[in-house]
Amino acid sequence: MTDNRFTGPILQVEHLKKSFGAHEVLKDISFSVEKGDVVSIIGSSGSGKSTLLRCINFLEQPTDGQIFFQGKNAEHDWPRGQYHANVGMVFQSFNLFNNMTVLQNCTEGQIRVLKRSKKEAEEKALMYLEKVGMTPYIKARPAQLSGGQKQRVAIARALAMDPEVLLFDEPTSALDPEMVGEVLGVMRDLADSGLTMLVVTHEMAFARDVSSRVIFMDAGVITEDAPPAEIFTNPKHPRTREFLSRVLEK
Amino acid sequence: MNLPKTFFGWVGLLIEQYGTMFLRGTGYTLIIALSGTVIGFVIGLLVAILKTIPVVPKDGWLKKIGLKVLNVILNVYVEVFRGTPMIVQSMVIYYGSMSMGIRMPVLFAAILIVSINTGAYMAEIIRGGIISVDKGQKEAATAIGMTHWQSMVRVVLPQAVRNIMPSIGNEFVVNIKDSSVLNVISVNELYFTGKSAAGTYYRYFEAFFIIACIYLVLTFTITRLLRLLEKKMDGSANYTIYGSQSDSKASIKLPREGDVPLD
Ligand SMILES: Nc1ncnc2c1ncn2[C@@H]1O[C@H](COP(=O)(O)OP(=O)(O)OP(=O)(O)O)[C@@H](O)[C@H]1O
Ligand SMILES: [Mg+2]
Numbered sequence: 001m002t003d004n005r006f007t008g009p010i011l012q013v014e015h016l017k018k019s020f021g022a023h024e025v026l027k028d029i030s031f032s033v034e035k036g037d038v039v040s041i042i043g044s045s046g047s048g049k050s051t052l053l054r055c056i057n058f059l060e061q062p063t064d065g066q067i068f069f070q071g072k073n074a075e076h077d078w079p080r081g082q083y084h085a086n087v088g089m090v091f092q093s094f095n096l097f098n099n100m101t102v103l104q105n106c107t108e109g110q111i112r113v114l115k116r117s118k119k120e121a122e123e124k125a126l127m128y129l130e131k132v133g134m135t136p137y138i139k140a141r142p143a144q145l146s147g148g149q150k151q152r153v154a155i156a157r158a159l160a161m162d163p164e165v166l167l168f169d170e171p172t173s174a175l176d177p178e179m180v181g182e183v184l185g186v187m188r189d190l191a192d193s194g195l196t197m198l199v200v201t202h203e204m205a206f207a208r209d210v211s212s213r214v215i216f217m218d219a220g221v222i223t224e225d226a227p228p229a230e231i232f233t234n235p236k237h238p239r240t241r242e243f244l245s246r247v248l249e250k
Numbered sequence: 251m252n253l254p255k256t257f258f259g260w261v262g263l264l265i266e267q268y269g270t271m272f273l274r275g276t277g278y279t280l281i282i283a284l285s286g287t288v289i290g291f292v293i294g295l296l297v298a299i300l301k302t303i304p305v306v307p308k309d310g311w312l313k314k315i316g317l318k319v320l321n322v323i324l325n326v327y328v329e330v331f332r333g334t335p336m337i338v339q340s341m342v343i344y345y346g347s348m349s350m351g352i353r354m355p356v357l358f359a360a361i362l363i364v365s366i367n368t369g370a371y372m373a374e375i376i377r378g379g380i381i382s383v384d385k386g387q388k389e390a391a392t393a394i395g396m397t398h399w400q401s402m403v404r405v406v407l408p409q410a411v412r413n414i415m416p417s418i419g420n421e422f423v424v425n426i427k428d429s430s431v432l433n434v435i436s437v438n439e440l441y442f443t444g445k446s447a448a449g450t451y452y453r454y455f456e457a458f459f460i461i462a463c464i465y466l467v468l469t470f471t472i473t474r475l476l477r478l479l480e481k482k483m484d485g486s487a488n489y490t491i492y493g494s495q496s497d498s499k500a501s502i503k504l505p506r507e508g509d510v511p512l513d
Contacts, residue, residue, distance in 0.1 A: 059389055061307055075308075084395035095390035099408045108404060109394035141485075154390075161394055 006070045010035045010196055011056070011087070011165055016065035018048075018055050025051045027220040029065070033165070033198065038191045040207035040228070041200045043217035044243055049200040052217070053167045056198070057087050070164070081113050088158035092170040094150040096142035102129065102153050103138040106160045114161065121160070128156040132186050148179030155186055166190070168199040204247055208232050216240045253451070260456040268447040268457075275443030276464055278357070282432065282439060283425035286364025290425075291418065293365065294372025297324050298380060299402060301373075324373070331370035337431040339363055344435045360437040364425055375417045379410030412483055419476035423469045440464060 009032035018026040025048045033039055041049050054060040056067060058075070067074040074083050097105050106125035110116040116124070129135050132152035142150055151171055158166055171187070172180045184206055191197060191210050201207055207214050207228060214231045216224040216239075223237045235241045254260050265272070301324055305314055331339065343366075344359050354362070383406050391401030411418075430441035440461055448457035 057393055059392060081395035081397070084393060089390075089393040091386060091390065091393075093386050095384075095386035097387055097390070097405050099405065099412070109391075109396060112400050112404065113395035157390075157394065 008071050009033060009068075010037075010070060011198075012066075012068040012071075013052075013056065014066045014068070016052070016055060016067070017063045018051055018060060019063045025220050026055065026062075029220075029222060031215065031222060031225060033196060035164075035196055036194050037213060038197045038211045039199065039213045039215060040211040041198065041215045041217060042202070042204070042207055042243070047217045048220045049217055050169050053089070053169050053198065053200055056167060057084060057089050059089075085109070085113055085161045086163055087165045087167065088161055088163035089167045090151070090154050090158050090169070090171050092173050094142070094147070094154045094174070096150055096154055096157070098142050100141075101138065102134060102140050102142070102145070105142070105153060106157045109157065109161050124162075125156065125160050128159040129153070131159070131189070132156045133182075146179060147175045148182045151175065151179075151183045152186055155183075155190075159190075163195075165196045165198065168197065168201070170200050170202065172201070172203060202247070204232075204244075216243065218243075257456060260451075260453050261460060264447055264451075264453065264457055264460060267450075268443065271443045271447065272440070272460065272464065275438055275440040276468070278360075278438050279426060279429055279440040280468070282357070282360045282364055282429045282437070283422060285361045286368050286425050286429070287418070287422040289361070289365035290368025290372050290421070291376075293369030294374075294376045295407070297328070297369065297373035298376040299407075300324060301377065302380060302402070304398060328370045328373050331367050332374070335431075336363065336367050336428055337434060339367060340432055340435050356435055356437045359435060360429070360432045360439070363432065364429055368421055368425060371421060372418075375414050375421070376410060379414035380406055382413045383409045412480075415476070415480050415483065419473065419480075422476070423472060426468055426472070427465060 011033040013032070014030050016026055016029040017024070029052060041052065043049055051060060055062045058080070069078060069083060069087060072078055074087075078086075097108065100108065103122065103125055106129060107118065107121035110121035110124060111118060114121075126135065126138070129138060132155055134149060134152050134156060137145060137149065137153075142153070145153065155171075168187070172183050175183065180203070184203065187197070187199070187206070188210055199206070199211065209228075211228055214224075214226065214228045215222055216231065216235075216237070218237075218239045224231060224235065224240045226236075231240065232244065235244055254263050300320060303317060305317060340359075340363050343363055344354070344356075347354060347359075387405050387409075388401055391405050396404070429437075429439055432439055433442040433445060436442065444457050444461035447460075448454045
């Protein structure tokens with residue numbers, strides 16, 4: 001299903017635009033992501049970071065522009081279910097299925113979308129739940145877990161679909177400070193294992209130390225796109241400088 | 251024949267003479283209320299699902315117009331049946347179909363009327379239930395590739411239905427009581443049997459005292475049963491921590507070849 005011989009950028013966003021009514025939130029966004037890239041997207045509140053991720057996996061319908069996954073048009077050449085299985089998403093508010101156990105949360109998509117057998121799906125789920133350290137809680141329901149635990153389950157649920165790309169929208173912003181570390185730890189491991197990741201984050205340490213690239217967004221446009229070393233030591237755009245000095249002095 | 255002189259004397263006599271008829275009436279009332287509630291629930295579910303089908307820009311015009319028209323029809327249905335009394339609906343449906351040459355058996359007509367009426371209320375109740383499930387879970391289901399139908403059936407509706415269980419139970423209780431209006435089309439439900447029994451000796455107070463008691467027993471019992479069902483739906487408040495030291499039964503067991511799958 002996924003094309004292993006494909007060598008171009010795994011994800012390409014071209015001239016993406018999104019308006020809510022008269023409000024243009026994304027103004028002509030273009031960038032591409034290579035396989036194995038870990039891209040952090042930073043920028044001030046309201047700059048359109050979430051909207052960008054939501055357009056990439058069509059939770060919002062883009063107003064204009066194209067998205068290519070493995071060189072094929074995501075909207076027209078990929079069956080929607082296939083595309084979603086390949087490009088997963090982790091939400092700020094976890095969004096676990098509250099009527100299911102931890103294990104069922106991680107098998108549901110595999111069974112319904114990838115048509116895996118229950119047994120196969122459970123093996124896969126257990127493997128990833130182990131990876132995020134949640135094996136002891138497979139029978140628990142989301143309401144019985146802490147925020148950090150919920151987010152680790154949500155990551156396992158996304159991983160169980162064997163995605164090529166994982167999108168994270170501020171995965172640690174809804175967590176108490178002492179739980180941020182456990183989730184960032186899991187994300188670090190994923191980055192090390194070579195997973196392609198797009199991470200909207202306010203965790204500057206993560207952006208600086210883990211990502212291979214940092215995209216800075218301001219008012220619906222990408223104003224800077226460079227390796228972290230460059231952005232953090234020598235930001236070119238005045239808006240980037242201003243933003244970084246504001247968040248780093250805290 | 252010696253006629254009784256006291257209230258309870260009359261009650262005794264009426265029960266003795268019409269007991270089996272009251273029981274049959276109770277049976278009819280239960281059948282009408284239960285089938286009406288269940289069928290009404292299914293109608294409400296369909297209406298609510300049809301009304302929440304999302305339209306995306308790449309859908310064809312046929313689907314868009316079709317959904318618009320369907321929406322209008324469903325809205326009219328809900329408004330009409332919530333906006334008129336069931337006793338009037340009974341007359342219109344029963345005698346209306348008769349004037350068109352359709353002679354429905356009364357029990358069938360009764361269930362039909364209660365179902366359609368309940369469906370209109372259920373549609374709104376279920377829509378409220380769907381809204382009560384936070385949008386994020388639907389989005390998460392979409393984000394792992396589940397279709398609208400799959401995410402509704404597997405994620406949203408189970409939670410919606412749990413949240414509205416008290417209202418569904420309430421509809422059932424209301425139907426037990428309100429099916430009494432169906433006596434206008436001469437269904438042998440509980441109220442109708444009360445009327446028949448009272449008429450023989452003109453003992454309305456005693457007859458309807460008995461009928462009132464039966465209604466009360468029915469609604470009281472059903473309310474308790476539904477509470478129990480709700481408790482059961484919530485499941486256990488605890489869970490086993492696998493690999494926990496303090497619980498010897500709990501151990502992490504990865505499934506192996508030939509194992510029965512975990513639930
Ligand atoms: N569904 C919507 N309808 C209307 N406007 C919206 C909608 N979603 C987002 N917006 C607007 O789009 C702009 C960008 O929002 P977005 O959530 O993408 O920002 P963000 O960069 O993720 O901000 P934050 O860091 O606070 O999460 C905001 O002005 C917001 O009000
Ligand atoms: Mg955001």
